Amino acid sequence: MRTTLLFAFLLAALSGFAQDNFTITGDGDGFQEGDKIFLSYRSVKGFIEDSVTVHNKSFRFSGSVSGPVRASLYRNQNPKYANVIFDAATVYLEKGNITLHSSDTLRHSANAGTPLNTDYDELRAALRPYFDKLTTLRDPYELSDQEQKDKALVARLKSIYHNQVDLMVPVQFSFVDKHPSSYVSLVTLSELIRDSRWIDKVEGSFSKLSPELKSSVLGESIKQKIQLGKRISVGTLAKDFAQPDVNGKTIRLSDYRGKYVLLDFWASWCGPCRAENPNVLSAYNKYKSKGFTVLSVSIDEKKDKEKWLKAIKEDGMIWTQLSDLKGNDNLPYKIYGITTIPANLLISPDGVVIAKDLKREALHSTLANIFK
Known part of the structure; x- marks a missing residue:
């Protein structure tokens, strides 16, 4: 009896660390022979980094993760040492064969092959018109030293740029509300809550998520941030310190x-x-x-x-x-x-x-x- 109970306990313990095997297969018409692709993500084991070399305009990764994980891919830039990233893509690691196809290189990749990557590609497609508009605007954070001395110019460009970024927010909330069981929605809310202007909307959308997402590690983190963010609200007396x-x-x-x-x-x-x-x-x-x-x-x-x-x-x-x-x-x-x-x-x-x-x-x- 003791042996049976011990075996059952071990199985339960091991199931908590079950690994999902994944592969990432990517191709792009703009890849050059010998391009190096870097993969990085956080896991229960810590920060994971891997790299492969492009051959015949394609590359392939394989590995395993415990639960879904958002990861980043970079072309010819090791993220450990790069200050500015020029060519990158986001991918969700989960069980299955993940594909990235591009008419160019990483930043134009379309994700497919697994449920979360299909969801993520849907979100990207909805946001693409806004990102395309951003590329036509002057980035206020990339002005020359001389231009930065013109405070009126800097203020005007920042206003235009950030107003365009804010237009994406309703699109993101709409996606989350339509996909209450998708880990992509949870990650999206974790990004939106960084701006306290959206805390009430984040709270509303978070309440609609599946119990599994809300009880996850990331879900608990978002819940805590909502509680902290509402600790001091407009109309309350500022606490002295x-x-x-x-x-x-x-x-x-x-x-x-x-x-x-x-x-x-x-x-x-x-x-x-x-x-x-x-x-x-x-x-x-x-x-x-x-x-x-x-x-x-x-x-x-x-x-x-x-x-x-x-x-x-x-x-x-x-x-x-x-x-x-x-x-x-x-x-x-x-x-x-x-x-x-x-x-x-x-x-x-x-x-x-x-x-x-x-x-x-x-x-x-x-x-x-x-x-x-």
Whole structure:
């Protein structure tokens, strides 16, 4: 009897680590003989990397995963060392034979062969017109040094670019609601929740997902982010906290009662934060004489203190800067349920949160309405 029970226990334990075998077969008219294709993804074993060489305009990978995994393919660029990726594709690893076919190279691949890759290709097809439009726009993050000095140009291009990106959001939510049992939907929501503007819609779509998706590791992560993101909402009293500034002096949020305060969360290593800093500086300079100020909290770590101080100087952040240099364990970061940066809250003179995540032109239009 004991032997039977032990055998049953072992089977149950092993089933938790069951592996699904997959193959990826790709071809493209634009591939060159000898092109190197890199495959990378995270698994229960850690970060996995593999590579193969293109022969006769095609390549092939094989392996096994525990449950569905989103992976990335790169052509002739090892992602470990590349700063900018020029040719890549996304693929969902699951049991079966996955195919990628392209009239060119990776970035134009069509996914097929397994259910999740078919789903992903449907989502890509729905988003393609918006991506095509993006390619016709000037990327505000790739301007020359001289062009970046023209603040009006930068602001205008950012507005056009991000407005186009925002047009994709309803398409993504529509896909999720039509595919409540697809892991692609879960991954899509995990990307959308990075912007707190969509948190209520993410919560609504998440509630419609299958029980299996909601109880998965990624599902639990999204659920936690929803709960954290709704910890502080518009209309609630901003919670007080104390943090050291760059000189070690303790500053409290309540010290700023009587002013409109933009409580800004960022870090020196955060590219999107650094890109938004000039916009915050512009708003600060325009409204600082009218009762507006900024209070920034960095989630840099102690080992990166010099990088934090250098970034403050480089970005001209002349307002008060706070940090306990504890990274994601930063006290106000946890108090306010911040899950991604850049993030901010606009607090009224009497300490009430009146807006969240005001970026780009939304920050300026909101302040303009306040200081008519």
